[in-house]
Structures are given as C-alpha cells and as structure tokens.
Amino acid sequence: MRIFTSDYIFPVVSDPIRDGYVMTDDEGYVLKMGAARELNPPALSVAEYFPGAIVPGFVNAHCHIELSHLRGAFKKGSGMSGFINQINALRESVDRNGRINALEAEMRSLYRQGVSAMADISNCDESFECKSHSPMYTRTFIEVFGTDPAETESIIEGARELAREAEEMDLDAAPTPHSCYTMCPELLQAASAAGLKSGFLSYHSQESGQEEELIRYGTGELAENYKGRGLPTPPVTGGSALKYFIDNLRKVLRSPIKGHVLLVHNVVIDEESIDYAKEWLRSPYFAVCPLSNIFIHNQLPPLDLMREKGLKITIGTDSLSSNDSLCIVDEMKCIQDNFPSIPFAEILKWATANGAEFLAKEDLLGSFEAGKKPGIVNIEGFDVQGMKLSEKSSSVRIL
Numbered sequence: 594m595r596i597f598t599s600d601y602i603f604p605v606v607s608d609p610i611r612d613g614y615v616m617t618d619d620e621g622y623v624l625k626m627g628a629a630r631e632l633n634p635p636a637l638s639v640a641e642y643f644p645g646a647i648v649p650g651f652v653n654a655h656c657h658i659e660l661s662h663l664r665g666a667f668k669k670g671s672g673m674s675g676f677i678n679q680i681n682a683l684r685e686s687v688d689r690n691g692r693i694n695a696l697e698a699e700m701r702s703l704y705r706q707g708v709s710a711m712a713d714i715s716n717c718d719e720s721f722e723c724k725s726h727s728p729m730y731t732r733t734f735i736e737v738f739g740t741d742p743a744e745t746e747s748i749i750e751g752a753r754e755l756a757r758e759a760e761e762m763d764l765d766a767a768p769t770p771h772s773c774y775t776m777c778p779e780l781l782q783a784a785s786a787a788g789l790k791s792g793f794l795s796y797h798s799q800e801s802g803q804e805e806e807l808i809r810y811g812t813g814e815l816a817e818n819y820k821g822r823g824l825p826t827p828p829v830t831g832g833s834a835l836k837y838f839i840d841n842l843r844k845v846l847r848s849p850i851k852g853h854v855l856l857v858h859n860v861v862i863d864e865e866s867i868d869y870a871k872e873w874l875r876s877p878y879f880a881v882c883p884l885s886n887i888f889i890h891n892q893l894p895p896l897d898l899m900r901e902k903g904l905k906i907t908i909g910t911d912s913l914s915s916n917d918s919l920c921i922v923d924e925m926k927c928i929q930d931n932f933p934s935i936p937f938a939e940i941l942k943w944a945t946a947n948g949a950e951f952l953a954k955e956d957l958l959g960s961f962e963a964g965k966k967p968g969i970v971n972i973e974g975f976d977v978q979g980m981k982l983s984e985k986s987s988s989v990r991i992l
C-alpha cells in the first residue's frame with residue numbers, strides 16, 4: 594500500500610481535494626482518497642508528500658510517435674501546404690535504426706512525464722515493437738492516404754496487413770483515414786468503414802483554412818499544392834470539410850454512425866460543422882493539439898465555442914515534426930495562457946478522463962476512483978493559490 598499526499602489532489606471525476614491524499618494498493622490500484630487530516634497517525638507516518646498537485650496519468654489523444662526523429666527539422670509557420678512539402682522531403686532523412694531509437698526515447702519520456710495511454714498514428718510498423726513492450730496503453734491507428742481510386746483496395750489490404758502484424762504483438766490496431774485532402778472519396782469511405790469495424794476512428798479534421806477552402810471552393814494553397822504535383826483534389830462541395838467527411842461516412846455506414854470517432858485539430862471548426870457532427874456521429878470526440886497548431890498555422894481552435902457546444906475535448910501532442918517536445922503539461926499551459934477563463938480542472942479532464950473515454954479505457958484510466966489504475970502524476974511548480982499551472986510547472990510520474 595502507498596499513500597500520496599499533496600497540496601491538491603485532482604480526482605478529475607470529483608472535486609479537487611485541498612491538502613489531500615490518494616491511497617493505492619501494491620499494484621497501483623486506487624483504494625481511496627480524501628483530506629489528509631482524516632488519515633490516522635500510522636497512515637500519516639508512511640504517507641509520501643509531493644508539493645504542488647497530484648493528478649491521474651495523462652492520455653495523449655494524438656501522436657505520431659514514429660515521426661520522433663524529425664525534432665527540430667521543420668520550419669515553423671509554413672501552413673498546411675508547406676508542412677506537406679517538408680514531410681515529403683524529410684520523412685526518411687534518418688535511417689530505420691535512427692528512427693526507432695528516436696521513438697523509443699520519446700516513448701520512455703512520455704511515460705516518465707505521466708502519460709498512461711496514447712492514441713498513436715502509424716504509417717508503418719517501426720513503432721510496434723516499442724509499443725508492445727511499453728507500460729503505456731496504446732491504440733494504433735494505421736493511417737492511410739492516396740488520391741488514386743484504383744489503388745483503394747491495395748491500400749486497404751496493406752493497412753489490414755499492418756493491423757494484423759500489430760495485433761500479433763498484442764496491440765490494439767485498425768485502419769484509419771488521414772484527412773480529406775490526402776484521399777479520394779473511395780479510399781476515405783473504405784478506410785472509415787474498415788476502421789470503424791474496430792469501434793474507433795481518428796481523423797485529421799479542419800486543421801487549416803486551406804483545407805476548408807479546398808473542399809468548399811476548390812481553391813487555395815492546398816489545392817495548388819496538389820495540382821502542382823499532378824494529383825487529383827477532392828470534390829468541391831460548397832460545404833465544410835467536416836460535413837464532407839461525415840457525408841462520406843454516411844455513404845457506407847448506417848446513420849447515426851456508431852463508434853468512437855476522434856476528430857483531430859479542429860482549428861477552423863465552426864458552429865454549423867459542430868451541429869452536423871453531433872447530428873450524425875453517435876460518439877464524437879475532439880482532439881486539440883495547440884502547440885502543433887501554433888507551430889504550423891499560428892492559430893488555435895475555437896475552444897470557447899467548443900466548450901459552449903458541450904464537446905468532449907481531448908488533448909494530443911501531435912508529432913515532433915510540428916512540436917518542439919511531446920509534453921502534455923506544455924499543451925495544457927498553452928491552452929491556459931491563451932484561454933485564461935478555462936479552469937485548470939477542466940483542461941485536466943481533457944488531458945485525462947476524456948481521452949480515456951475515447952479509448953474506452955475509462956474503467957481503468959483517466960481518473961482517481963476506487964478500483965482504477967490510472968497512474969499517479971505529480972505536477973511540480975503548481976500554482977496552489979491560483980489553482981493553475983505556473984510557468985515552471987512540469988510533471989513526473991510517481992507511480
């Protein structure tokens with residue numbers, strides 16, 4: 594048994610406890626929590642105090658761990674089209690061994706900082722071995738793209754083959770579509786149908802104005818980029834990119850669409866798109882990756898609107914091709930700095946319980962409740978009076 598005390602305990606699914614404790618059994622399962630003054634003297638004598646705050650392990654809702662070798666390689670503020678050019682040029686700038694070493698180091702660092710689960714995007718098998726040995730729970734989304742309808746079947750078969758390889762290593766994995774701009778409608782539909790058989794989908798949605806312009810009007814930098822490379826662009830619909838995605842789902846799946854659908858980025862999501870998603874998707878989740886959005890687009894998602902609409906928001910780091918580090922506390926700080934009216938406890942819920950729910954792991958992860966094993970994380974440098982992160986805040990796993 595271990596007893597952890599701190600200036601604040603955040604169970605996430607119940608109110609924060611000032612000068613609180615959380616007690617676990619030897620395997621890390623939560624037994625109970627409460628105010629430290631309720632502990633009897635023998636319990637108090639073995640309690641371990643951590644200044645700041647204690648929170649459950651984080652859930653990183655969006656990462657591409659296999660791009661970890663690209664730290665520091667990309668120019669900032671390139672916009673979506675410039676970003677695509679950089680990834681095409683640099684993805685294989687390091688050899689396979691170097692790529693695997695880089696992702697292994699990042700997986701260790703994520704776990705040490707307190708990440709207990711992750712929704713991770715894979716285009717190949719390079720991260721499988723590492724994920725299969727990691728103490729972190731991961732769900733792998735085998736991401737596909739392709740603009741030639743004739744290749745749909747072979748691309749899906751390739752993704753299924755990769756998913757089988759991952760499953761043989763005891764990983765949860767299934768195909769997933771990348772985005773509206775990298776895919777023909779045929780592949781978008783086939784990948785969505787294949788992915789949702791697993792019950793989960795993760796999809797890059799409304800990341801930039803360029804994406805929105807491409808689908809609405811067929812114009813803009815992204816449209817020019819694809820045309821410049823002699824590639825076809827998706828149909829022009831006059832509606833939002835999110836509506837386009839959902840309409841494609843509706844062509845191959847019965848409505849309302851079942852399964853956990855994670856829409857990632859949402860930088861240019863608007864009220865009409867949100868209402869459409871709520872109408873047609875039974876369990877939509879909305880990942881935000883604020884530091885990545887600033888890195889590429891210098892823009893952030895409309896979190897006030899997303900909160901008003903009662904969306905289930907989750908937090909992701911995205912990859913080191915569009916972030917200086919993979920750090921959940923830094924993502925939360927970015928949100929707090931740019932949206933100071935959002936309480937820390939709410940941002941924390943996005944970084945923990947909501948992600949766990951997306952992964953259907955809420956019985957075990959994402960909050961402190963008796964019987965759960967979410968991992969225990971100390972946020973050092975926490976502003977106890979203001980009940981928020983400070984400039985100096987960082988996190989470390991203590992169990």
Ligand SMILES: [Zn+2]
Nearest residue numbers: 655657797911
């Ligand atoms: Zn991504």
